[in-house]
Amino acid sequence: MVFSDWLSLQVAALLTLGIVSFLYKDNPFYKICESIFLGISAGYWFVVLFWENMVPKLYDNIALMTSDPVTGAGVPRVLYVIALILGIMMLMRLFPKLGWLSRWPLSVVVGATAGLWFLTYLNSNALVQLRATLLPIVAFAAIRSGEGTGLVSWFGKYLGNLTIIIGTVTGLIYFYFSKEHRGVFGQTARIGIYFLMVTFGASFGYTVMSRMSLLIGRIDFLITEWWPSVTAGWM
Amino acid sequence: MKYVLTAAAVLVLTTCVAAQEMGVPDEWRVRAQDRGSDAGGAIEVRWSPHPDEHLIVAYVVLRTTAPGVPWDTVVSLARGTREFVDETVSDGVEYYYQVVAVATPAPAALDSLATPAPAPAPLYLWSEPVQSSGQWFNWGRLNQFVIGGIISAAIILFIAAAKSGRKLFVRRIAVLEAVDEAIGRATEMGRPILFIPGIQDMDNVQTIAGLTILARVAKTVADYETTLNVPVSRSLVMTTARESLREAYLAAGRPDAYNDDMVHYLTDEQFGYVAAVDGIMVREKPATCFYMGAFYAESLIMAETGSAIGAIQIAGTAQPAQLPFFVAACDYTLIGEELFAASAYLSGEPKQMGSLKGQDVGKGMAMVAVIVGAGLLTLSSLLPDVHFIARAAEFVGRLFQVN
CATH class of the missing domain: 3.40.50 (Rossmann fold)
Incomplete structure (x- = not known):
């Protein structure tokens, strides 16, 4: 192993142990690791945003003008000039008297995002979900034709359909804000929140398992990569 | 692959004359048309199965911009394929399409130039000229337009009501x-x-x-x-x-x-x-x-x-x-x-209040749709002979179809 690789391993392991030491309590080792992480990441993101956004998306598009197909002369890409102006307006926040100008680009960002995502969210969060919820409570035709393997399987299948329908409707009632949750409406909303909690429980367990795999990954790194490098040395 | 396709196309074009002499049965047709409800740049090519399809290995789609101009190979498709969408076209340009049934296996096509293999006839057919163009409205998304429009209208109305001072x-x-x-x-x-x-x-x-x-x-x-x-x-x-x-x-x-x-x-x-x-x-x-x-x-x-x-x-x-x-x-x-x-x-704030109330309208619609849709599907299963229930259930399903 060359020295630079060996040194990288030691730094990675020390930083890992430093961050994990937070589980014991706040300590100087953690503070050093935290400051290194914070400082490097802030600097890293500045460089990334500059070279991956400012330069290729703004500077290049304005500096490298489009050629006019007839005259061959350079034509500025107007849309990018608008982006430049909006960017400069955002910086006006540095000057208290002109700070109000920064609200305009902010409005453009919020408005454009809302418009662009409207259809996507309508489809993925509403229509597709509703389409999947349109299920028969009991498919009598299938029962008549003798499909399936018996009453238990039919019961299980259609109990599933019924659960989906009840869960969707009661969940929607919980998130209906135009009516106070009282009486039957309130009881129905309560069923909705039970459905939500069961879903959260399942999701919690699933994610905890994935976090465990991340922890195992780091421990594996320490045991199989770092510790042998410590015992063997960099030669 | 490009050379194989070109060779296959050349092979088939060399037999065009022979095929024409044999005549093209009416039942084997090629139709090319602009793809509807899109932003342009696409032409749909459809063809009926070759009468001797069991003898062929592939269909090759060729394209040209005018009679007499050499044909370009667009794609080679497996036997059994009936349609292809050409998304490499430019809007406003007239294209002619030709679909060629290739009888010889493609890898052997180059050799076949020297000794043509026996092929079933006819081997090719071309379409009427066609242009692609963009449309302003995607009719496949009409339901999304209507549902999005109703929710948006509700939000705007509630915002207006909140602004007017209504609590x-x-x-x-x-x-x-x-x-x-x-x-x-x-x-x-x-x-x-x-x-x-x-x-x-x-x-x-x-x-x-x-x-x-x-x-x-x-x-x-x-x-x-x-x-x-x-x-x-x-x-x-x-x-x-x-x-x-x-x-x-x-x-x-x-x-x-x-x-x-x-x-x-x-x-x-x-x-x-x-x-x-x-x-x-x-x-x-x-x-x-x-x-x-x-x-x-x-x-x-x-x-x-x-x-x-x-x-x-x-x-x-x-x-x-x-x-x-x-x-x-x-x-x-x-x-x-x-x-x-x-x-x-x-x-x-009126905008936030109006938005929340407008979305409640959407949730109300969703609840009704789920209950009605599930009820209709169940009824349709119970009463299979009552066709209007099945059609109504299908209609509700189509309302939420995403294309």
């Missing part, structure tokens, strides 16, 4: 009552309040809702003279949060208590931000932690640390995957759309 009812949100209690606790303990507005930028509506709640929290904090700490991970969020806080402190009559350092930028990096926030938590030991906005994997790390230092924690997010962690580790949680409802409720 819109939004039910009480229990979590909000805990906000004052949590701020009061921090004041009594003489410890700061930590507010995390998520890790997303200002283009995320959850961040906007989080900052609205921050403004409401700041007003009470200003009254109580408690310390407020707002670390952020986005520069735009920092500037907007500062503006919200300045206005909140001004509205509370305490502009002197405000300073820009209350809101401070840490880093854009997700886990770098979390490491720093955790450090702030264990060192400053805030009495109350608010998490309002869009969160990802950092949610549990922060909420667990907050729980470990004994802070009262109030969270709100519309990230479904993170809600379980906030529910488990925080004292109070605004679940999903409750975050936006709380934002509207606290601000009383």
Whole structure:
């Protein structure tokens, strides 16, 4: 192993142990690791945003003008000039008297995002979900034709359909804000929140398992990569 | 592959004359037409099966812009294929298509140039000239237009009603009552309040809702003279949060208590931000932690640390995957759309109130659709001979079809 690789391993392991030491309590080792992480990441993101956004998306598009197909002369890409102006307006926040100008680009960002995502969210969060919820409570035709393997399987299948329908409707009632949750409406909303909690429980367990795999990954790194490098040395 | 296709095309073109002499049966046709409801740049080519399809190995689609101009090979498709969408065309240009049934296996095509293999006839047919063009309206998305239009119209109407001074009812949100209690606790303990507005930028509506709640929290904090700490991970969020806080402190009559350092930028990096926030938590030991906005994997790390230092924690997010962690580790949680409802409720702003009420119209429609759709499907299964029920069930299903 060359020295630079060996040194990288030691730094990675020390930083890992430093961050994990937070589980014991706040300590100087953690503070050093935290400051290194914070400082490097802030600097890293500045460089990334500059070279991956400012330069290729703004500077290049304005500096490298489009050629006019007839005259061959350079034509500025107007849309990018608008982006430049909006960017400069955002910086006006540095000057208290002109700070109000920064609200305009902010409005453009919020408005454009809302418009662009409207259809996507309508489809993925509403229509597709509703389409999947349109299920028969009991498919009598299938029962008549003798499909399936018996009453238990039919019961299980259609109990599933019924659960989906009840869960969707009661969940929607919980998130209906135009009516106070009282009486039957309130009881129905309560069923909705039970459905939500069961879903959260399942999701919690699933994610905890994935976090465990991340922890195992780091421990594996320490045991199989770092510790042998410590015992063997960099030669 | 390109050479194989070209060779196959050459092979077939060399036999065109022979094929023409044999005549082309009416039943084998090629139709090319502009693809409808699109932005242009696409032509659909359809053909009927070759009468001797069992003898052929592939269909080769050829294209030219005028009679006499050499044909270009577009694609070679397996036997059994009946259609192809050519998305390499330019709008306004006239194209002629030819579909060639290749009898010889493609890899052997080059050899076959020297000794043509026996082929079934006819081998080719071409289409009428066709141009592609873009359409203004995608009819396949009519249902999305109508549903989106109804919800949008409802939102606009409710915003107009709120602006005109009409009081819109939004039910009480229990979590909000805990906000004052949590701020009061921090004041009594003489410890700061930590507010995390998520890790997303200002283009995320959850961040906007989080900052609205921050403004409401700041007003009470200003009254109580408690310390407020707002670390952020986005520069735009920092500037907007500062503006919200300045206005909140001004509205509370305490502009002197405000300073820009209350809101401070840490880093854009997700886990770098979390490491720093955790450090702030264990060192400053805030009495109350608010998490309002869009969160990802950092949610549990922060909420667990907050729980470990004994802070009262109030969270709100519309990230479904993170809600379980906030529910488990925080004292109070605004679940999903409750975050936006709380934002509207606290601000009383017509746009937010109208938006919330308009979305309630959408939810009402969804509930009716689910109940009616499930009922119709069940009835249709029970009464298979009553066709109008089946058609009605199909119609409801089509309403929510996404193309």
